[in-house]
Amino acid sequence: MSQTITIDGQEIPYEEGQTIMDAAIAANIYIPHLCHNPEYEPHGSCKLCTVKVNGRNCSACTFPAMQGQDIINHSDDLEHDRKRITQMLFVEGNHFCPACEKTGNCQLQGIAYYLDMHDNHFPHFFANREMDASHPDILIDHNRCIFCNLCVRASQEKDHKNVFAISGRGINKCLIINSKSGKLKDSELDINDCAAHICPTGAILIKRTGYQVPIGQRTYDQHKIDEISLAKEHKHHD
Amino acid sequence: MQAFIQSVIDKYEASPVRLLPILRDIQAEYQHISGTTVEQLTTALNIPRTQIISVIEFYSFLHATPTGQYDLLISDSITDHMLGKQDLMAYFASQLKVTIGETRADGLVSLNNTSCSGMCDQGPAGLVNGHALTRLDRPRIDAIVALINQQVPLTQWPTEFFTVDDNIYLAGLLLKNPVTPGEALKARYQKGLAETLKEIEMSGLRGRGGAGFKTALKWRFCSEEAETERYVVCNADEGEPGTFKDRVLLNTYAHQVFEGMTLCASIIGAEQGFLYLRGEYLHLYNKLQNILLERREAGLLGHNILAQGLNFDIEIRLGCGAYICGEESALIESLEGKRGIPRNRPPYPVSQGFLNKPTVVNNVETFFAASKIAVTGGQWFASVGTEQSQGTKILSISGDCNKPGIYEYPFGTPIIQVLQDCGAADVLGIQIGGPSGTFIGQDEFQRTLAFEDLATGGSFIIFNQTRNILDIVKNFTHFFAHESCGFCTPCRVGTSLLKKQLDKIVDGYGSAGDVAALEELCQLVKNNSHCGLGQTAANPILSTLQRYPENYAQQLKDISYEPGFDLDASLETARRLAKRNDAGAHLAQVEDNQV
Incomplete structure (x- = not known):
C-alpha cells in the first residue's frame, strides 16, 4: 500500500523523499509559494507556503511528507497570514505595479490577486535601492527584489556560474553580483542563462522585450496564479 | 599588505571553512577588508568573491570600509542602559569629537553601539578593538580619550580597564564540586561507554542553552548514525542579552567544559571538536588556547587520550558579532565559513551538522554538567531539582540588585528566593530567559525556575519600580x-x-x-x-x-486617527526651500476641532 498524507481532508499519496509541496503538486493541489520552483533546491524563505501539519506551522516546500500527516492548507488564519506576508514583501521593496514592465506577468502581483490583497496594510520602508542597467541585454532593478534566491540557485544549479548571491543582514539584505566591479556587465551572465529568466518579479528583466505583450493580455491578467502554477509545475512532475 | 594576507591564508591552510578567522585577522590588522583583499582571497581560497563579501556584510565585527585604529563599541543591553549608558555614550562621542556610528576624519577612532557584550554584572561595558572594557564611567572615559588621542597601544593601557570578574555569589551542586582534569574521562573508561551514557541518561540532564533537549538522547542519536565522521561542537556564542554564565564557566572551569566535550567525543566517536566562542569574549581566547595546550601535554587531548586509543582535538573559533549564531544550525553554517543562516530542519545536526556530518551541539553548561555526572553518576544529579527538570541551573543575574553575578540554584527554586539572595528590593518585574524569554510581574514571584514553569538559558534581569516597561x-x-x-x-x-x-x-x-x-x-x-x-x-x-x-x-492619543509621524517636522524641507517660517508654514499635529 502506498503511503499517504491528508491535505484539507483529501488523502493523497507521496513517495519517500518528497516534500509536502512535491506531493501536493503531484496531486494537483496548489499551495501558494514564491521562492519555490520545483526545478531547484527548495529554499523555504518566503514562508507563503506555510501550512499546518498536525497543528504545527511548517514550510511545505522544505518539510518532508510523512505517513499520516494531517495538513491544513486553506483556512482563514493561513490565508490571512499569507496575505500579510505578501504585504510585507510589497512594503519592504518599492513595487509600483502600474509602472512596472512585469505587470501582469509578475508572480508577486499574481499572489496578491489570488490572496485578494487590496492594500499594503503596513507602512512603507521606501528603501533606497539601485538599478543596474550596465549589461547590454539584462537589467536589474533592486527595488523589486524579494530575495527568493531563485536567480542565485538557477545560476549555480543550471548555469553553473554563480553570478548572484545574497548579502547583508536583516532588513539590509541585498542581492549582489559576482564581478570585480559588482556590476552585471562584468559578470558572466548571458541572455540565454536560466538565471536571466527565472525572476518571479520585475527585478531581473530582459531589455527591449517589456511590452511585446500588451498589458491586459498578460498571464495574470487572464488567469489566476493557482491555475498557471499547477499547469506548469504539475506537468514538470509527470 | 599582500604578504600579510598571504601569511594569514597560510596560517589557516587556505581552508574556506576558516574564512571567519581569516577575515578576523585581516580586520584586526587593517581595520577593514578591502576590495583588493577580497580579490586576493577569492583566488587563494578558491571560493566566489560573493561568499566573502556576503560574510563581511553579515557579521557586525567585519567591515568593508575602515573603522578607526581604535574601534570602540559600547554595549547597548538594557542593563547597560540602566547603568547610565546613554549619557556615557553621548559623553564619549563629545569628548572624542566623533559621531556615533562613524569613523573620525583622522581615522584614529570610531564609536558605535553593539549588542549586549555579556558584562551585565559589571557594566556599562564596551569593546575596544574587540577587547572587553568594563565599569565605564566618566573618569575612565576621560582616560581612554587621552590614551587614544596620544595613540597609546592597548598593551600599555591600565590593566584594570580590562578586568573581568567572575562574581560568583552562590555556588551549588556543580560550581562547588569541580572535577579535576582527567577525572571524568578516567571514570568513563572505568565504567565503559554504555554505562556512562546510561548515567547521563539517568541524570535527566537537558540542554542548558534553553531548549532543554535530553542530552543523553542527543548523544545516542548521533552515535547511531551510519556516517562515522562525527563532530562535537560547544556553543559558547552566549548572545542572549543578560547572559554571562558561560563567560564565567570558561574563565574558571574551562578544563571541565573541555573534558565534557572530550567525554562526548568518546561516546559518539568524534575526532574533531569546536568551541564556538562569541567574539565579545576575545579576552578569553589566549587563556583557553593555553588550557588546550595543557590538556594535550597531559594526554587529555590529541592522540591516544589516556592511552585508550581515543583521538580527539578541539579548535577554538571566534564569532564575529551575530546573535543568530547561537542558533545551532546557524552556528554550524558560521563554522563552515558562511553567513549565519539557520538551516531548514529536518535534517537535524545530529544527523547532518558540520560539513553535513553527524554533529552534537551543546551549550557550555551542558558539557560542564556532563563531566561531573560522568564522575558522580546520574542519581547524584537527578536527586536535585524537579521531576521534569533535574539538577541545577546557573543564572546570570543583573539589573536592579545589590549583588549582580552568578548564582547556581536547584531547579524548582521560587523566584522570590532568588530575589532575596541577590538583594533586590522594590521589584517591578523580571525578564527571565533574556529578551526571547518572559517578563514576569510582582504577583508571579512564587513561580519557579524549571523547564515546565520558567525556562531560562540563564538570563535573569531585575527591574525596580523606577523603570519604565x-x-x-x-x-x-x-x-x-x-x-x-x-x-x-x-x-x-x-x-x-x-x-x-x-x-x-x-x-x-x-x-x-x-x-x-x-x-x-x-x-x-x-x-x-x-x-x-x-x-x-x-x-x-x-x-x-x-x-x-x-x-x-496611556501612550495612545485620545482620538480616532493620529498621523503616524511628526507632521510639522516633515515640513522642514519645504520651509527651507520656500524660505518661510511664518505661522502659516507650520502645521499642528491634530486640528483643534478634531480633538
Whole structure:
C-alpha cells in the first residue's frame, strides 16, 4: 500500500523523499509559494507556503511528507497570514505595479490577486535601492527584489556560474553580483542563462522585450496564479 | 599588505571553512577588508568573491570600509542602559569629537553601539578593538580619550580597564564540586561507554542553552548514525542579552567544559571538536588556547587520550558579532565559513551538522554538567531539582540588585528566593530567559525556575519600580530587528515593522487601533518565522501587553486617527526651500476641532 498524507481532508499519496509541496503538486493541489520552483533546491524563505501539519506551522516546500500527516492548507488564519506576508514583501521593496514592465506577468502581483490583497496594510520602508542597467541585454532593478534566491540557485544549479548571491543582514539584505566591479556587465551572465529568466518579479528583466505583450493580455491578467502554477509545475512532475 | 594576507591564508591552510578567522585577522590588522583583499582571497581560497563579501556584510565585527585604529563599541543591553549608558555614550562621542556610528576624519577612532557584550554584572561595558572594557564611567572615559588621542597601544593601557570578574555569589551542586582534569574521562573508561551514557541518561540532564533537549538522547542519536565522521561542537556564542554564565564557566572551569566535550567525543566517536566562542569574549581566547595546550601535554587531548586509543582535538573559533549564531544550525553554517543562516530542519545536526556530518551541539553548561555526572553518576544529579527538570541551573543575574553575578540554584527554586539572595528590593518585574524569554510581574514571584514553569538559558534581569516597561520593551524589540538574519520574510520584515509600530506608540504617535495592530503583527511574526529568533522576537511585547495593557493604552492619543509621524517636522524641507517660517508654514499635529 502506498503511503499517504491528508491535505484539507483529501488523502493523497507521496513517495519517500518528497516534500509536502512535491506531493501536493503531484496531486494537483496548489499551495501558494514564491521562492519555490520545483526545478531547484527548495529554499523555504518566503514562508507563503506555510501550512499546518498536525497543528504545527511548517514550510511545505522544505518539510518532508510523512505517513499520516494531517495538513491544513486553506483556512482563514493561513490565508490571512499569507496575505500579510505578501504585504510585507510589497512594503519592504518599492513595487509600483502600474509602472512596472512585469505587470501582469509578475508572480508577486499574481499572489496578491489570488490572496485578494487590496492594500499594503503596513507602512512603507521606501528603501533606497539601485538599478543596474550596465549589461547590454539584462537589467536589474533592486527595488523589486524579494530575495527568493531563485536567480542565485538557477545560476549555480543550471548555469553553473554563480553570478548572484545574497548579502547583508536583516532588513539590509541585498542581492549582489559576482564581478570585480559588482556590476552585471562584468559578470558572466548571458541572455540565454536560466538565471536571466527565472525572476518571479520585475527585478531581473530582459531589455527591449517589456511590452511585446500588451498589458491586459498578460498571464495574470487572464488567469489566476493557482491555475498557471499547477499547469506548469504539475506537468514538470509527470 | 599582500604578504600579510598571504601569511594569514597560510596560517589557516587556505581552508574556506576558516574564512571567519581569516577575515578576523585581516580586520584586526587593517581595520577593514578591502576590495583588493577580497580579490586576493577569492583566488587563494578558491571560493566566489560573493561568499566573502556576503560574510563581511553579515557579521557586525567585519567591515568593508575602515573603522578607526581604535574601534570602540559600547554595549547597548538594557542593563547597560540602566547603568547610565546613554549619557556615557553621548559623553564619549563629545569628548572624542566623533559621531556615533562613524569613523573620525583622522581615522584614529570610531564609536558605535553593539549588542549586549555579556558584562551585565559589571557594566556599562564596551569593546575596544574587540577587547572587553568594563565599569565605564566618566573618569575612565576621560582616560581612554587621552590614551587614544596620544595613540597609546592597548598593551600599555591600565590593566584594570580590562578586568573581568567572575562574581560568583552562590555556588551549588556543580560550581562547588569541580572535577579535576582527567577525572571524568578516567571514570568513563572505568565504567565503559554504555554505562556512562546510561548515567547521563539517568541524570535527566537537558540542554542548558534553553531548549532543554535530553542530552543523553542527543548523544545516542548521533552515535547511531551510519556516517562515522562525527563532530562535537560547544556553543559558547552566549548572545542572549543578560547572559554571562558561560563567560564565567570558561574563565574558571574551562578544563571541565573541555573534558565534557572530550567525554562526548568518546561516546559518539568524534575526532574533531569546536568551541564556538562569541567574539565579545576575545579576552578569553589566549587563556583557553593555553588550557588546550595543557590538556594535550597531559594526554587529555590529541592522540591516544589516556592511552585508550581515543583521538580527539578541539579548535577554538571566534564569532564575529551575530546573535543568530547561537542558533545551532546557524552556528554550524558560521563554522563552515558562511553567513549565519539557520538551516531548514529536518535534517537535524545530529544527523547532518558540520560539513553535513553527524554533529552534537551543546551549550557550555551542558558539557560542564556532563563531566561531573560522568564522575558522580546520574542519581547524584537527578536527586536535585524537579521531576521534569533535574539538577541545577546557573543564572546570570543583573539589573536592579545589590549583588549582580552568578548564582547556581536547584531547579524548582521560587523566584522570590532568588530575589532575596541577590538583594533586590522594590521589584517591578523580571525578564527571565533574556529578551526571547518572559517578563514576569510582582504577583508571579512564587513561580519557579524549571523547564515546565520558567525556562531560562540563564538570563535573569531585575527591574525596580523606577523603570519604565516600554523603555525595556523598546530596547529588546530594537535588538531583534538588528539581529534578524533576514532569511525569512516574517522575521526580516516583521521585526523591523514591530520596531516601527512599537516606536510609533511609545513616541506618542499611536491612536485607537494601533495596539491591536501591534498585537496582530506579533502573532504573525511569532507563528510564521523560520527559527527561534523570529518565533520569540515578539515575546517582550506580548508578555508585557498581556500584563500591563494600560502602559500601552496611556501612550495612545485620545482620538480616532493620529498621523503616524511628526507632521510639522516633515515640513522642514519645504520651509527651507520656500524660505518661510511664518505661522502659516507650520502645521499642528491634530486640528483643534478634531480633538
